[in-house]
Amino acid sequence: MAGKLKIRVDQDKCQGHARCKSLAPELFDLDEFGNAHEVGDGSVPAGLEDKAWLAQSNCPEIAIEVTEE
Amino acid sequence: MSDSASIMPEHPPVTDWVNDFDHTDPTWTENPFPIWEKLRAASPVVHTERFLGCYMPTTYQAVKEISYDTDHFSSRRVIVRDVRPEITARAPPITSDPPEHKPAKQLLLPPFTPDAMKKLEPRVRAICNELIDEFIADGKCDAAARYTKHVPVRAIAHMLGIPEKDSDLFIKWIHGILELGIKDDNALMEAVREMTGYFAGHIEHRKKNPTDDLISTLMNARDKDGNPLADEHVLGSLRLLLIAGIDTTWSAIGSSLWHLAKTPADRERLVAEPELMPLAVEELLRAYSPVTMAREVMKETTISGCPVKPGNMVLLSFPAANRDPAMFPDADKVVIDRKENRHAAFGLGIHRCVGSNLARMEMTVAIEEWLKRIPDFRLDPAGKVTWSEGTVRGPRQLPMLFGKAN
Numbered sequence: 001m002a003g004k005l006k007i008r009v010d011q012d013k014c015q016g017h018a019r020c021k022s023l024a025p026e027l028f029d030l031d032e033f034g035n036a037h038e039v040g041d042g043s044v045p046a047g048l049e050d051k052a053w054l055a056q057s058n059c060p061e062i063a064i065e066v067t068e069e
Numbered sequence: 070m071s072d073s074a075s076i077m078p079e080h081p082p083v084t085d086w087v088n089d090f091d092h093t094d095p096t097w098t099e100n101p102f103p104i105w106e107k108l109r110a111a112s113p114v115v116h117t118e119r120f121l122g123c124y125m126p127t128t129y130q131a132v133k134e135i136s137y138d139t140d141h142f143s144s145r146r147v148i149v150r151d152v153r154p155e156i157t158a159r160a161p162p163i164t165s166d167p168p169e170h171k172p173a174k175q176l177l178l179p180p181f182t183p184d185a186m187k188k189l190e191p192r193v194r195a196i197c198n199e200l201i202d203e204f205i206a207d208g209k210c211d212a213a214a215r216y217t218k219h220v221p222v223r224a225i226a227h228m229l230g231i232p233e234k235d236s237d238l239f240i241k242w243i244h245g246i247l248e249l250g251i252k253d254d255n256a257l258m259e260a261v262r263e264m265t266g267y268f269a270g271h272i273e274h275r276k277k278n279p280t281d282d283l284i285s286t287l288m289n290a291r292d293k294d295g296n297p298l299a300d301e302h303v304l305g306s307l308r309l310l311l312i313a314g315i316d317t318t319w320s321a322i323g324s325s326l327w328h329l330a331k332t333p334a335d336r337e338r339l340v341a342e343p344e345l346m347p348l349a350v351e352e353l354l355r356a357y358s359p360v361t362m363a364r365e366v367m368k369e370t371t372i373s374g375c376p377v378k379p380g381n382m383v384l385l386s387f388p389a390a391n392r393d394p395a396m397f398p399d400a401d402k403v404v405i406d407r408k409e410n411r412h413a414a415f416g417l418g419i420h421r422c423v424g425s426n427l428a429r430m431e432m433t434v435a436i437e438e439w440l441k442r443i444p445d446f447r448l449d450p451a452g453k454v455t456w457s458e459g460t461v462r463g464p465r466q467l468p469m470l471f472g473k474a475n
Contacts, residue, residue: 015421018183022347022429033178034426057409058351060417 003068005044005052009036013063023058024051036063079151079252080119087111091119092149092361092384093251098458102401105389113373120149122381124366125389129397129413131373132390135364135383136417138372139167142364142383144420148460149363149382150251158261160309161302163420170419176290176298177306177423180228180283186430189228193431196223197438205442205471209449213323213467220435221318224427225311230282231271238267243316247460261308268307272300283310310424317359318428320463321414322435324357325350327464328403329436330448335405340444343437349405350432355412356403358388359463362416387413388462445473 007027009020016034020027026048028036044052044066056064083094086104091097097104108115109127116124126132135142143166145156159165162173179185200219204210222236242260250257268284275285287303329336339349364383371377391412394400415422422428448454452468 015418016178017415017421018426019351021183030182030184032182033175034182054408058411060411060413060415062411 004046005049006067006069007038007042007044007052007056008065008067009038010063010065011035011037013061015061015063017060019058019060020055020064024048024055027052027055087115088117089119090115090117090125092125092386093459098456098462101388101462102392105386105392106401109389109393112375114375114377116381120151120382121153123149123384124372124377124381125384125386126372127386127389127393128373128395129390129393130395131375132385132387132413133417134372135385136413136420138370139170139419141366141368141370141377143367144170144364146365146382147363148247148251149384150254150257152254153382154254158265158305158308159301160305160312162306162423163309163313164305167419172292173302173306174419174423176287177310180286181423181426183426183430186426189224189427190430190434192227193220193224193434194438196220197435198442201438201442208472209468209470211452211466212326212469213319213464216439217323217326217435217464217467218315218319220322220431221315221428224431225314228283228427229307229310230280230284235267238263239311239315243312246312247316248458251459264308264311265304268304269300272303313422314424314427316457316461316463317424318431320359320457320461321354321357321428321432323464323467324359324462325353325432325436326439326446326469327448327454327467328353328357329440330446330467330469332403335403336440336444336446338405339436340440343440345406346433346437348407348410350429350436351410351412352403352405352407353432354414354429355391355397355407355410357463358391358412358414359461360414360416360422361386361388361460361462362420363460387416443471446471447474 014035020036021030027039029039030036052066056066083091086107113128113131114124114126126135145164147163162170165173200216204215223233226233242264245256245260271284279285290298362385364385366377366379366381369378392400415425446469449468449470454464455466457463457465
C-alpha cells in the first residue's frame, strides 16, 4: 500500500496559473496576488490522492512537488 | 486581414516555410497547424529574414527556454512587425523586464484573482444571455460578430469602469494595433494615440469624481516608496488591459464554438456532462491557443542547441508549443477530457497572462450559456469562416445554424 502523500508548492516557480486551485481546491490556497501554496502542512487527506496528482500534472511551471511519506 | 494592397510586395507568398516563414501569410492564417509541424520537424528554432530578422521556437521545450530567459530575451517589443521604431508607448508589465516587471505586475494581480472573477461572473452570465436573446429567434447568426466578440469587450469595460457602448471604438483600436500595425506603423500609432486620449479623459474625470473601478485602482496605487504611478504608467497599463483583454478571449471563445459546431460528439458530451467543463476549457485553450507573443534577442545564446543572435526578434508561439507531440500525446487531437495538460496558452514564467482567470471565467460562462440555450448548432455551409491575422488567432466570421441538421 502506498504511503501518505505530501504536497509542496515551490514559491520561486509558481506564477499564479491557479490550475491547482481549480483542480484541487481542498489542497491549495491562493494569496492576494493569486499565487498558490499548499493548505496546512501539505498533508493530503485520504481520498484526495488523485486530486494531488492531477494538480501536479497540470502545473505549467512544474512548481508542485508530491512526495510519498 | 491584409487591408492594403500596396504593402503586398513586402510579403511575397511563402514557398520555403523552414527558411522564410511569415506568420501573416494567408496560408498560416487559414490553417497554421501543418506549417508548425513542418517547422518542428526541421529544427527546434527556425529563422526568417522577414520582419528584419526573426526566430521562431517550434517546440514546447524551446518556447519554455526562451520564456524563462529574461536575461537574453527582452519583452520591450511584444509584437513581431515589419518595422522596429523607437519605443515610445510602453504597456507595463507586459513590455517590462526585470527588475521593473515585478512591481508593475503585482499592482495588476489582485483585481484578477479567481475570487475576484467569481464576483464578476454573474454580470458575464447576464451579458451572454442578453446577447443570445438578440439572435436566437433567427435560428442562425455570425457567432463571432454577434456573440464571442461582445462578451470580453463588455466584461473588461465593466471592470475598467468605461461605457460598454464604446465597444466599437475598442475593437477598431485593437484591429489597428494587433493586425494592421504589423505592416502599417501609421495605423498603429493612430490607434495608440486615440486610445491614450480616451483613457486620459477618463483619468481626468476621476480626479474630480473618484469611482470604484480598475482605472481608479490604478490611479490610487502607490509604488514601494509611497508615490503614485506616473500618468504614463497608468495609461500604459490601461492600454494593455483593453488590448489584451478583448481580441484574445474573443478568439478563444470563437475557436471553442467553432470546434463544437463541427464536432458533435464533443458538443453532446459537454451538454450531457457539464462537469467536464474545466478540463474541456483547458483542452480548447491548448488546441486553439489564440496568443503568440514576441521577444527581442539582447545577447547571443543558444536555444535547444540552436545559436540565436541579437538584432533579431523572436516569434514566441505558445500555440505551436501546445501542439508539440513530444509534450502532448495526440497533440493534434482535441481530447475534451484530457487529464494531463500543462499547456502554455497563458505563457510560461514571469509574464504569465495577468488576465488568465478572467479569460477562463469568460470562456466557461460563454460556452455554458450558449450550450444551455443552443445545444445543437453547426457551421452554416452557405457562409465562410475567416480568421484574424498575426498575433492573435481566432474566428472573425463564424456563421452558424441552430438546431439539428436534417
